[in-house]
Amino acid sequence: MARPRLPFVYGGGLDRYSGAASVAPTSFRSLVNVHLRNGAAEARKGITPVSELVDAGGNVMSHVLLIHALRTEASGVVVGYRESVRELHVFATAGDGSKANHVGLWGTLPAGGDFPAVRATEVNGRLILAHAEPAITRRVATYVYDPAATPELQSLTADLNGAGLEPVKYFGVEAYLDYLVGWGFGHATEQRPELLRISLPGEHLVFEADWYAIIGVRGDPLVTCIRAGGEFLAFKEHEIHKLTGYDASTFGSRIIDTEHGAAGPRLAIEAEGRGYFWSGSTGPRITTGAASEDLGLPLDLEGPTPSELVDADLIPSGFVFHDREKREVVWVFGRWGYALSLGEDRPRWSFREYGFRPGCAGLLYSRAGGASGAPAGHPEFDSVASAAAAQLNITITHVGSDGNEIIEPWVRPAGGAWTEKANVNVNGLATQVVTIAGLASGTLYDVAFRYRRGGLFVDAYASADPSTWPGVSAGQGTTTLAGANAPTTAWSRTGADAEQIALSFASVDPAAAIRVSRAEVVAGVAGAYTLLTDPDLVAGTATHTDSWAAADARGEKLWRYKVELTRPGASLTAYADRWAGPDGPAGVAHDVVDYYSYTLTWTAPGANTTTTVQDDYLCVATFASRGTTAAAATTKVCGVEKESLLSQDGSEVEFPLNARLRHNVTAFGVVDSSAWVDFGEVGVLIHLDETAYHSCP
Amino acid sequence: MSTSRVFFGDYQGNRILLTGSGATDAGEAIDVRAEPNAIAPAGAGGEALFVALYFVLSHSMPAEITITPVLDGVALPDCARRITLSAQPQRVTTEHEVPLLRSYLRGGVERSRQYLRGVWLTYQVSTPDGLGAGDLLIAATELEHAVLRKGTNPTPAAA
Numbered sequence: 001m002a003r004p005r006l007p008f009v010y011g012g013g014l015d016r017y018s019g020a021a022s023v024a025p026t027s028f029r030s031l032v033n034v035h036l037r038n039g040a041a042e043a044r045k046g047i048t049p050v051s052e053l054v055d056a057g058g059n060v061m062s063h064v065l066l067i068h069a070l071r072t073e074a075s076g077v078v079v080g081y082r083e084s085v086r087e088l089h090v091f092a093t094a095g096d097g098s099k100a101n102h103v104g105l106w107g108t109l110p111a112g113g114d115f116p117a118v119r120a121t122e123v124n125g126r127l128i129l130a131h132a133e134p135a136i137t138r139r140v141a142t143y144v145y146d147p148a149a150t151p152e153l154q155s156l157t158a159d160l161n162g163a164g165l166e167p168v169k170y171f172g173v174e175a176y177l178d179y180l181v182g183w184g185f186g187h188a189t190e191q192r193p194e195l196l197r198i199s200l201p202g203e204h205l206v207f208e209a210d211w212y213a214i215i216g217v218r219g220d221p222l223v224t225c226i227r228a229g230g231e232f233l234a235f236k237e238h239e240i241h242k243l244t245g246y247d248a249s250t251f252g253s254r255i256i257d258t259e260h261g262a263a264g265p266r267l268a269i270e271a272e273g274r275g276y277f278w279s280g281s282t283g284p285r286i287t288t289g290a291a292s293e294d295l296g297l298p299l300d301l302e303g304p305t306p307s308e309l310v311d312a313d314l315i316p317s318g319f320v321f322h323d324r325e326k327r328e329v330v331w332v333f334g335r336w337g338y339a340l341s342l343g344e345d346r347p348r349w350s351f352r353e354y355g356f357r358p359g360c361a362g363l364l365y366s367r368a369g370g371a372s373g374a375p376a377g378h379p380e381f382d383s384v385a386s387a388a389a390a391q392l393n394i395t396i397t398h399v400g401s402d403g404n405e406i407i408e409p410w411v412r413p414a415g416g417a418w419t420e421k422a423n424v425n426v427n428g429l430a431t432q433v434v435t436i437a438g439l440a441s442g443t444l445y446d447v448a449f450r451y452r453r454g455g456l457f458v459d460a461y462a463s464a465d466p467s468t469w470p471g472v473s474a475g476q477g478t479t480t481l482a483g484a485n486a487p488t489t490a491w492s493r494t495g496a497d498a499e500q501i502a503l504s505f506a507s508v509d510p511a512a513a514i515r516v517s518r519a520e521v522v523a524g525v526a527g528a529y530t531l532l533t534d535p536d537l538v539a540g541t542a543t544h545t546d547s548w549a550a551a552d553a554r555g556e557k558l559w560r561y562k563v564e565l566t567r568p569g570a571s572l573t574a575y576a577d578r579w580a581g582p583d584g585p586a587g588v589a590h591d592v593v594d595y596y597s598y599t600l601t602w603t604a605p606g607a608n609t610t611t612t613v614q615d616d617y618l619c620v621a622t623f624a625s626r627g628t629t630a631a632a633a634t635t636k637v638c639g640v641e642k643e644s645l646l647s648q649d650g651s652e653v654e655f656p657l658n659a660r661l662r663h664n665v666t667a668f669g670v671v672d673s674s675a676w677v678d679f680g681e682v683g684v685l686i687h688l689d690e691t692a693y694h695s696c697p
Numbered sequence: 698m699s700t701s702r703v704f705f706g707d708y709q710g711n712r713i714l715l716t717g718s719g720a721t722d723a724g725e726a727i728d729v730r731a732e733p734n735a736i737a738p739a740g741a742g743g744e745a746l747f748v749a750l751y752f753v754l755s756h757s758m759p760a761e762i763t764i765t766p767v768l769d770g771v772a773l774p775d776c777a778r779r780i781t782l783s784a785q786p787q788r789v790t791t792e793h794e795v796p797l798l799r800s801y802l803r804g805g806v807e808r809s810r811q812y813l814r815g816v817w818l819t820y821q822v823s824t825p826d827g828l829g830a831g832d833l834l835i836a837a838t839e840l841e842h843a844v845l846r847k848g849t850n851p852t853p854a855a856a
Binding site: 041071353354365 | 699700701702703704705706707708709710711712713714715716717718719720721722723724725726727728729730731732736738748751755758760819820821824828832833834835836837838839840841842843
């Protein structure tokens with residue numbers, strides 16, 4: 001007779017892959033390095049290095065603090081730490097963890113802080129990075145990594161106390177619905193570790209001062225926050241609160257657990273709609289938006305107990321991750337991991353013993369089809385489509401583009417230092433005109449282009465020195481010279497026999513020589529130009545003076561100055577007209593129609609300045625003087641001739657005439673007159689039988 | 698459609714490491730260990746004869762699995778057996794019998810072999826030499842036994 005057999009429960013039957021029934025596994029005294037699935041225990045596979053973090057200067061990171069997916073680009077973002085100089089660096093990787101490219105320096109930690117822990121969350125194609133340092137004075141600013149921006153790393157700023165935009169220093173960040181939530185920060189001068197700040201909906205980088213919720217007791221710091229089952233849960237060390245409300249006037253919180261909280265900023269996570277967290281010395285717990293429940297960590301499982309972890313000071317560096325494919329939540333402390341399998345009839349525990357000490361874990365996503373990770377193609381320089389004083393418009397040809405890359409334009413003045421200009425998205429067409437703005441006028445630039453996707457580049461373009469990129473992606477272009485170079489002019493008498501016109505060159509191109517010529521303008525037409533500067537004025541010259549003596553007979557004439565900026569490949573000419581004499585009357589006005597007279601007023605001239613008025617009352621277009629004022633006068637009443645014998649009886653009509661006036665300035669015993677200033681039409685009242693007007697001889 | 702993978706970062710180092718890949722932890726062998734709670738087929742206070750353990754393994758990896766019986770709380774390394782698995786192109790399911798025999802030696806000479814007898818029995822599974830590339834699933838384990846003397850509350854495996 002066959003002897004009976006008793007099953008050991010994970011061994012109750014064949015696995016489901018074989019089609020037979022299974023029996024749920026039971027608690028084990030020891031269950032190390034396995035995944036529990038479908039009633040069986042599967043040996044876990046190994047862990048393989050895929051890339052290393054080295055910054056742009058060739059410095060090796062000493063720790064890896066964060067791995068986080070940037071799902072919109074199917075890529076990853078990694079934070080590395082150089083302990084020797086206390087620097088936090090950001091890297092971008094492919095979705096398969098490879099090709100860790102240095103993005104930039106996030107910040108340098110002040111001395112004396114804890115070993116750094118960082119939190120991150122993705123919103124709208126950006127990753128928000130927060131330094132989970134309890135002391136605000138040692139916390140580096142919250143940064144935004146935006147792969148489409150230039151620069152890609154920028155500080156998050158907000159005006160939270162009416163003092164203007166300042167860097168924000170959140171202890172942690174988490175995306176929630178259409179908000180970005182940050183916690184642990186009041187503003188630059190007020191510590192509010194219990195404060196939860198919520199962005200404007202849809203504007204994830206905009207934080208208003210009154211969009212916040214106070215969580216629990218003031219001053220009791222928030223440790224971490226997670227989304228779970230559609231709720232936003234805020235953990236303190238011994239409490240859990242649920243965020244309520246939807247805007248500034250309704251945000252608040254409700255406590256859901258008064259006994260248990262999260263032991264560290266990286267020890268809580270959402271998995272399959274529930275919140276899992278590690279609570280101090282009591283260990284792992286679960287919450288679904290209500291009071292938490294013990295997850296029943298077997299006391300006889302191998303490895304340190306929760307209280308031993310506390311004693312060994314492993315809690316602060318502990319972290320939790322969710323393996324979606326294995327359906328496991330794993331807390332890691334040192335080289336030990338506590339794995340909770342969610343795929344069985346009830347949560348089951350197993351234990352991990354890693355061959356090295358992990359510092360963080362992250363889930364990265366890679367897309368099938370090749371449109372993720374490093375780009376496959378490259379942009380080719382085609383031609384300069386057009387140029388302006390401060391920008392170049394370059395036509396590039398797309399080669400092997402997937403349509404979702406970002407174009408990085410780089411420029412340098414020929415032979416100078418490279419700088420990256422504003423990035424643009426690939427347009428999905430065969431060619432694209434890329435505008436590079438913010439350039440100096442009249443300058444020859446080297447330009448180069450490359451694709452980026454998820455912070456990654458084709459290997460040949462990975463260098464930060466565009467000079468090393470393939471030549472097909474590089475070219476040259478010259479900006480035009482700036483247009484605002486017409487000089488300002490000023491006449492002055494410097495002696496009884498000396499006058500001058502001073503020219504000031506506005507917006508002078510710093511690299512262009514200046515050539516000045518002069519011609520007399522008669523009846524609006526400039527005559528032949530006389531070169532005034534031989535050799536040319538050197539680049540950067542700001543002024544030039546044209547002076548003469550009385551014998552030159554250049555006074556009281558209109559002169560046109562031609563200013564030419566010259567440099568290889570570009571030139572620009574500007575003009576300015578100047579009367580060789582004082583400025584004419586300004587602010588001239590006439591607002592009263594009088595009986596056989598008119599009155600003009602003007603802005604007060606200098607003390608040694610008289611004013612002469614003429615009009616064409618007697619003969620159209622032929623001006624006759626109405627006299628000259630005393631020095632410094634600001635008005636003149638000009639009477640016109642009267643032949644009519646009628647008296648003013650109200651039957652007069654308004655008659656138009658044209659008036660003009662000029663200043664006469666006496667200096668060094670010489671009188672210089674300005675050009676005539678045509679005022680235009682003025683009106684006088686005359687009788688209908690008047691015969692004096694238009695009586696040209 | 699995207700696939701997700703878990704990556705680790707070094708606590709002290711600069712590596713990014715892919716989990717679920719390869720047969721070692723960055724060069725360190727992986728020791729799979731399992732030890733179920735003991736069972737007492739005859740119940741507490743009874744006595745049973747433990748004949749054999751049967752393992753149903755599904756594997757593609759080459760591996761050496763050591764099975765060590767634990768009788769009444771005492772591991773019996775002299776009764777340990779090794780199951781040798783060879784690499785397979787695809788996962789195959791095999792059943793392995795591990796007899797629970799103990800040799801009786803006198804003067805270094807084996808005089809007889811006896812099945813284990815006692816109250817509580819369990820076993821330890823380990824892979825001290827590490828794992829190979831591929832899969833290994835411990836799908837089922839059963840204990841063949843005979844009750845010699847019944848005690849109280851015979852214990853099939855607790856749920």
